[in-house]
Amino acid sequence: MNLEELSGLPPGAVSHFQDEGIESLYPPQAEAVEAGATDGDSLVAAVPTASGKTMIAALSMLSAIERGGKALYIVPLRALASEKKDEFEAYEEFGVSVGVTTGNYESTDDWLATRDIVVATSEKVDSLVRNGADWLSDLTCVVSDEVHLIDDRNRGPTLEVTLAKLRALNPALQVVALSATVGNAGEIADWLDAELVASDWRPIDLQMGVHYGNAISFDDGSKREVPVDGSESQEDALVRDIVAEDASALVFVNSRRNAEAAARRLANVVAPELDDEEKAALDELADDIRDVSDSETSTDLAAAVEKGGAFHHAGLASEHRSLVEDAFRDRLLKVISATPTLAAGVNTPARRVVVRDWRRFDSTAGGMTPLDVLEVHQMMGRAGRPGLDPYGEAVLLAKSHDEQDDLFDRYIWAEAEDVRSKLAAEPALRTHVLATIASGFASTRDGLLSFMNETLYASQTDERGRLESVTDTVLDYLERNDFVEREGGTAGGSRSGADADAADDAFTSAADLATEANRDVDLRATNLGHTVSRLYLDPMSAAEIVHGLESAGSRPTAMGLYQLIARTPNMYELYLRSGEDDKYGQLYYELEDELLGDAPSEYEDNRFEDWLAALKTGALLKDWADEMDEDRLTERYSIGPGDLRGKVETAEWLLGAAETLAAEIDSDWSVAVREARARVEHGVREELLELVSVRGVGRKRARQLYQAGVESAADLRTVDKGIVLGALRGRKTAENILENAGREDPSMDGVEAIQVDGGDAPGAAGVDAGSGSTSEAGSDASTTPESEDQSSLGDF
DNA sequence: CCAGTGAAGTTTTAGACAGCATGTC
DNA sequence: CTAAAACTTCACTGG
Structure with missing residues (x-):
C-alpha cells in the first residue's frame, strides 16, 4: 500500500513520512x-x-487526532518512553504535540491535557486513573506497546487492569495493542474486542541457527563454517568471525558476572580490528564512562570499551547504558555482552546475535530453568539492522549434537508461549482491588466482581470461583488493615465523600456494570485507603509502614526508618551473601532498639532472613546518607552504581509516601520521616541539609563548604568569597553557587582562594567503616548532633 | 625461593515501575 | 524435574 492512498491523517503527515524515506507501507x-x-x-x-x-501505532494515533481526538501511548519502560517521545516529537512539524509522563519526568495534568499524544508507562497511567486525571476521558485512542507483558507476574496485572479501566472510562475507545508474536494473540484480540493482525513478515531476513563444533546450522538448511580455535569459547569465535566482516555482535548471557567476564574476553577478540580513529573515539568514550560514576563497574566497563567491547546490565548507571547503546548503534563498539535488559530495552540491533545461555538460575525452581521461547525470540529479534545489514543472524550454542537438535525444537521451530493473565494472585489483587474501590470503579462486592469480569483473566479462566475467592481474601486483608470498610447486606450505592474527587465518568460506568448484580456488600475505601491508593503503594507496604510508625515509642532514627521501608514489598531487598547472615545478625543485636515494629523470631528462618536482608538494605541507605563514597558503597554491598541509584530512588519515594501516611494517621514522627527522606535524597548528614538545598550544591560540595566553615545559604551570602573559592574547585562553579544562594555580587573576579582547615579532602568525606571506627565526615563528625550518625555500619 | 599452572573447591545467580516538586559534580 | 560459570585456594612443577 502506498502512503498516498492513506486518508484521514493530519495534513503534512504523509509528506513527513515521505521525507523520512517511507514510500509505502510494510505488509x-x-x-x-x-x-x-x-x-x-x-x-x-x-x-x-x-x-x-510503531508505524501502525502512529497511523492510528494521527488519524484519531485528525478526527479531533487524543492519544495515549503506553510503554513498559521509562527508557522507551523517552525513545518514543523523541520519535513522536518529529510530528510537531505538522502541528501534533507530544508529552511524556513517567515517575521521573516532569508533567502536570494541565499540561498533559493540552497534548495530542501522551507517552507514559503503564504504572503511570494506572496512577493517573487513581488520581482522577480529567483528560483521560478525552482519550480516543490508546496504544499499548509490548502488550504481551500482561503475562509478567509482577507488572502484568497493572497493564491488564489499566487497559480495562481505560475502556470502562470510554467505551468507544480505540485500543491498538502491539505484541510480539505469541501463541494466543487471537485471545487477546477477543478480550479487547479488536481485530487481529498477525504476521511473521520482517523487513530484513532473519536466519536462526545453532552453532555446534565448527559450524552454524541455520533453519533454512544452510551452514556456515565458524571454526573454534583451541581453547577459545564458541562465542569468541562467533564474534571474531562477524567482526571480521565489519559487522557487530550482541551476546546474551544469564548473569551480570558472566556479562562482565565475557566482555573482558570479547574485547580482546575485537581489539585487533580497530583502526586508529576508532581507538581515539573509544578512549574518549571510556573517559565519559569513567566520569559517570566512581565505581569498579565503571572502571571495568571503561576498560572493555577501550578495546571496542562492553557489557550491559541493570547494575550500570542509566548514563552508562545510553553511552554504550549509542556507541553500539554508531558501530563504534563492536560487541556487547548483555543480560536480558538489552533485549527488552531500547532498540540496539546487531548483525549477529548470540544467545549463549538459554538457561537461567531460578531459586524458586531449585536450579536452572530454560528461558521462555518468547524471551529467546525477543533476543534473536535484535539481529539485523534494517537498512544496514543484508540479513540478521541469531545463533544459539550447543555443546553436543543432541543439544543442537534440542535447541532447534525448543526455540527455533517453537512457537512462543501463550500470554496468561497473572491477575488472580494475591499481591496483584491487593493493590488493584483497593484502587478499583478507591477510585470509584466499584462500590459493592458484586460491582467489583463485575469489573474483574472485564479482565483478560476472566476470559481465560475456567475456574470461576478462583478470582472470587482471592478477591474475598484480599478484601479481608484490606478491611483488617483499615483500608476498606464493608457493610454487608445494605443495598444502595452509598459512597464516601472522598470518592467525589475520582472521575465521575468512572463511577457511573462502574455503576452500570454493577446494576445487574445484587448489591450484597457495600465497599468503601477509608481515608487511609484512598491515600494508599493515590500514593501507589502496595497496601501491604502501607500497612507495614503504618504499623512501624505506630509502634515507635520515641523519635525513630534514620536507620530505623530505612530498615522499615526496606522490608516493604515495594523495595527489592539486597541479597544476603554467604556469611552475611551472621554479620547482619550481629548488627541486628546492636541496633535492635532502633528498629521499628516486631522482629520475626530467629527460628522463623525465612522471615528472619528477610528481616536481615532489609537490615542490610537499610544499612546501605544509611551509609549513603552518611556520605559514604559511591565506590565504597558499591564495593561493600557488591552492587553496581545503577543498583545504588535505584535503591536510593525507591527509598525517596517510599519515605515520601511514609511522610504522607504519618500525617494521615496523626503520627508524631512526620518530621523524622521528612528528615530521613531528605538525607537519602541528597546523600548527606543532617547538618548539610540546608546547604544542599542551594542549586548547584550536592553532597560533595556541601561537605567541602561545611568544612570550610560555610554552613548555610545565609553563610554563602555573607562569608568571604575567598573561602568559598577555596572550598570549591572552579571559579565559575563558585560564582554560580553564590548567585543561586542569592548573593548580591557573586563575581569571583580578583578573588584569591583561601584554604580553611582540611578542605582539601574531596571524596574522603564519608563513613570510614573500613576500620570499624567511629565514622568521620571530614574533621567534625564529633559535632554531629544525632548520636545515630556517629556509629558506622558495615564492618563490625 | 618463586612464578606459573592446574586441579579442586567455593560462591553466586535478570529485571525495574511508582508520589511530589525541582535541579548533580 | 533441573546448573554452570566464575572465582579462590592451594598444591605442585620447573627454573
Missing part, C-alpha cells in the same frame, strides 16, 4: 490499515520486533 502495516487502524477500530498487531509496529 503488516497495510493489513492494520485494512483492519481499520486509521478509522478508529481496535486491533491487536502481533508482529515481530522491528517490523514497523
